[in-house]
Amino acid sequence: MDMDSASSVVLQALTQATSQDTAVLKPAEExxxxxxxxPGFYSVLLNIFNNHMLDVNVRWLAVLYFKNGIDRxxxxxxxxxxxxxxxxxxxxGLITNFNEPINQLASGIYSFACSLWSHHTDCFLQQIYAREEAAALSSLERTLLSLKGSNFCTHSKLTRGYTDNTQCRQVGPDSTCREKLEKTIILYTKVLLDFLQYHPCAFIPLIQRSLEFAVSYIFTPAGEGVTFERFIVQCMNLIKMIVKNDAYKPAKNIEDSKPESLEAQKIKTAFFTHPTLTEIGRRLVSHYFLLTEEELAMWEEDPESFAVxxxxxxxxxxxxxxxxxxLFxxxxxxxxxxxxxVLLEMVQNLQGEYDINLNVNKLYNAVGLAAYELFDNVDFDQWFKNQLLGELQVNHHRYKLIRRRVIWLIGQWISVILTAFTSILNSCPPVDDFEFRTEQFLPYLESIFGLLFQLLQQVTECDTKMQVLHVISCVIERVNIQIRPYVGCLVQYLPLLWKQSEEHNMLRCAILTTLVHLVQGLGAESKNLYPFLLPVIQLSTDVSQPPHVYLLEDGLELWFVTLENSPAVTPELLRIFQNMSALLELSSENLRTCFQIVNAYLYLSATEFLQNYAESLCRSFCDLLKDITNEGQVQVLKVVEVALKVSPLLGAHMFQPLLPAVFRGIVDGERYPVVMSTYLGIMGRVLLQNSSFFSSLLTQMASECSQEVDQLLGSVIEMWVDRMDNITQPERRKLSSLALLSLLPSDNSVIQDKFCGIINISVEALHDVMTEDTETGTFKDCMLMSHFEEPKLSDDEEPPTEQDKRKKLLALEDPVHSVSLQQFVYEKLKAQQALMGDQGFGVLMETVDTELVRQLQEFLQGL
Incomplete structure (x- = not known):
């Protein structure tokens, strides 16, 4: 492409490509x-976007085409x-374009130019070195844009450096170049830090010079007057990354160490001598830990913001x-x-003095940070009695900051003590949060909770309120129902705080967490909170409301514990379930909690809940089962199983659309054991507690499979017996035995053909649930529950929730816990014997293995 003729043609095409008229735009783009x-097209584009006289939109389009061509x-x-x-x-051409007046265009150009000019770095510095300030400013700005796009720098450039000292000039704080120079310096240090982070071994030759550079500027007088805060941070990060870099640490066995690690360790050891470390330690504590005038002013004006x-x-x-x-x-x-x-000497020099100038703050900060390392070198008990306790009693108005630091220091030291005890007592059960004992804490509960509540009201910063709420939540969690006499004020205040925090979702998350523990502590009394609690749950779990992004997880947990502790369902509590369909559609990590909520509604009020929501819930479950893991499938089916357990008739009717898939899974011999176990649990409930529905389902499935009803029933029984080992829970194994035994007595030839299998799993279940009375030598079913008793709790045990009580009452009506398997087997066999007569029954029993018959007789003796 000839350059002279091509420029005007390409320029015309670019101009047309910026048109709003599609009739002009489309041909130009083509x-x-x-x-x-x-060939030559990108040279023409370069000339066009370098021409500052042309329309900005045309030049911008030229940049885009240029960038895409470079990429391809x-x-x-x-x-x-x-x-x-x-x-x-x-x-x-690119390296000459440092005077682009449009920042957006400059950024676009240099976003791809960085990969093309690495060998032209000197050109940038030569322009910066120029004495003309206007040119220097322009070059600095362009260099900055270029460096922002550069993620690499060659090793040779880093190591060669520049020998001409005249290139290094000091710029005063009032110079117009100062800000841009500082930005440029930070970008250069970022190159070093990135190089160290991603290529630590290649950085080893630079360790010595980098440490000398950083330490010189931030820990010696060389940096006074020329350093600035962001640069100091970068230098400290450089030292920290060298000191802590895993690639520079030799292996425990020196022979296993890499040569690079040994070389790096040698350089570090040579640099960090005793005098160097001593000076670094002293300067860190005395200079950088010292509170600035701005920080002191902030403490006086707004201590709450200072504390965050x-x-x-x-x-x-x-x-x-x-x-x-x-870094320290x-x-x-x-x-x-x-x-x-070094640190102990600095502390010793201030012993016995009360420092209203607050210099002791920096030392206590250092000691607290190094508490783990100093644990064996400091008699903290004596130090507390002789010095720290006195610090806490100084009433000077400036000493509030020191009192705060001393309290923080005590907390740091206690943490180290507990860590040590945990390591020593590793043969004991896990330490329960400082071996917390409720009875020891109760005498202080009222005053502590009252002060926490006062503090919650007084502070204004969201972060501080969140921290106070966290402590309140911990207290409620530890003392549980003992908190009830003291929460009245908090219950009255939380609605106001919730309203005030409308724009602060993280604070609302903290409120939700507090409500979770509050509901658990109040138990059934939490129903008094419903006027506030239920709208909060409604908002937090409504996916059509923007705050749900922040509140959903905690809102779902609050919803669940509210149901767990609810003494009875209310219309408002039932109405919240309208949010659930949308939540199930999300298929997020919160599905498990959603299933817990559905189960809680079933335990709370199965009939009312199923009548209102079973249809929509069933649709959601059908959609979920189309695209879900085996584990997720089990979670869905467990909810259906609970529905059948709490309401055998209504549950089977409402979830009828799901049951054919369960039936087919059994007949086809589902390979995943946990899924198969759940299938058999569901079908066992239907067969045992709703036999008429099972018969209609069997007829329906026989029609779909083009089989005879008896033939399909035989296949189900055969697969059930064959896959009994997939069922591991004793309750489900007993349920399967009861379900298949419920087919007896029967004169159906298919059932009689499977009689041996039914007896087989019945004997297996008897082994699972029967325990022998050593005194009488007789057997009894260990799963039987005759009545409900309130458990006797120790001081450290949590009382049962309302849902726990509902589950116990439900168990009293559940055949698994109300029917003796031993008695049920005996009655079914007697009924089958009466149906067939002694001779026919004897022939039937001959199909059973003699060892099984012996075991069966042993279980049934005495009946």
Whole structure:
């Protein structure tokens, strides 16, 4: 493509491609697409977007086509790859374009240019070195945009450096270049940090110089007046990453260490000498742990905001104080033998003094951070009695900060003590949160809870309220029902706090967590909270409301515990279930909690719940079963099983659309044992407790399968007997035995043909559930429950929920717990004998293995 003639043609096509008229736009786009593989096309595009006189939209489109072409055709092996001559020309053209006036265009250009100019780095620095300030400003800005797009830098550039000291100039704080220079410096340090992070072994030759550079600027007078906060953070991160880098640590067995690790360790050891470490430790504590004037002013003006420290996550990468503390921790951990005497000496020098200038704050901060390393070197009990206790009693108005720090220090030390005890007592059961004993805490419960509530009312910061709510939740969780006399004020305040936190979803999450523990502590009395509680649940679990993104998980948990502790269903509580269909459609990680909620409704009021929601619930389950894992399938079917358990007649009718699939799964011999076990549990409930429905289902399935009813029944019984070992729960094994025995007495030849299998699983179930009375030598069914008793609880045991009580009452009516398997087998065999006569029954019994007959007679003796 001839450059002179091509420029005007391409420019015209680009201009037309920016048109809003599709009749003009489409042909232009097609023409540009055809030119993409033409030699010289990208050189023309380069000239067009370098021409600042042209329309911005045209130039922007040229940049986009240029970028797409570079992505597709720059590689040598790509079809229609660019020639080396054109590549060289494009590089040269890009490296001259440092005066792009439109920032968006500059950013777009340099987002792809970074991969093409790595060998032109000196050109940038030469322009920066120029004495003309306007040119320097322009170059700095363009360099910055370029560096933002660069994620790499060659090893040779990093190691070669620049020998001409005149390139290093100090810029005063008032210079117009200062801000851009600082940004450029930060980007250069980011290159170092990224190189260290992703290529630690290749960075080893730079360890010595990097440490010298960073330590010199932040721990010696060399940095005074020239460093700035973000640069200090980057230097500290550089030191931290070198000190803590796993690639630089030799293996425990030196012979197994890599040569690179040994080399890095040698460099670090040579650098971190005793004097160097001592100076670093002293400077960290005395200079960087010292509270600034801004921090002191903030403490006086807004102590609550001051107390909400920026910690956790990656805050150490960007903020000075967290960065300082993390560096101190890492250095102290790796060089504790050197730094422990240094820190103890600094503390000893302040012993016996009460420092209203707050210098002691930095030392207590350092001791608290290093508590684990100092544990064996400090007699904390004596220090507390002789010094810290006195600090807590100083009433000077500026000493509030020291009292706060002392309390924090005590908390740090207690944590170390508990960690030590946990390690020592590893043969004991897990320590239950500081071996908490409710009876020891109760004398202080009223005052502590009252003060926490006052603090919750007084603070204004969301983070502080969240922390207070967390402590309140912990207290309620530990004391459980003992909290009931003291929660009246909190119950009255939470609705107001919920309303005030409308724009603060994380605070609302904390409120939901507190409500969860509050409902658990109140038990059945939580019904008094329903005017506030139920609208909260409604909002938190409504996927059509934006806050659900934050509140859903905690809202579902609150919904569940509310149902668990509800003494009776209410219309409002029932109405919330309208949210469930949309929740089930999400198929999220909250499905298990959703199933727990459905089960809770079934236990609470099966008839009313099924009449209102079974149809929509069944549709949701059918949709879920189409695309769900085996584990998820089991969870869905367990809900159906609970429905059949609490309401055998209505449950079978309401979930009828699901049952044919269960039936087919049994006949086809479902391979996944847990799924098969659930299938048999569901069908066992139907057969045992709703035989007429089972008969109609059998007829329906026989018609669908084009089989005789008796033939299909025989297949079901045969598969049931064959897969009995898939059932591991004793309750389900007994249920299967009761269900198949319920087919007796029968003169049906198919059932009589399967008689041996029915007796076989019955004997297996008898072995599972029968226990022998050693005194009388007789057997009894261990699953029988005759009456409901309130359990006697120890002080540390939680009382049963209302749902626990409902489950116990339901068990009294469940055949698994109300029918003696031993008696049931005996009665069914006697009925079959009466039907067939002694001779016919004897022939039938001869089909059973003699050993099984012997075991059966042993179980049935005495009846």
């Amino acid at each position: 023409q540009l697409r055809q030119w993409e593989t033409q 055709y720059w590689r040598r092996v790509a079809p229609h790859a660019l020639s080396e001559e054109e590549k060289t020309s494009l590089r040269a 420290e920026e910690t956790g996550g990656d805050s150490w990468k960007y903020s000075l104080r967290p960065c300082t503390e993390v 921790l890492d250095i102290f951990h790796n060089y504790s033998q050197t730094l422990t005497p």
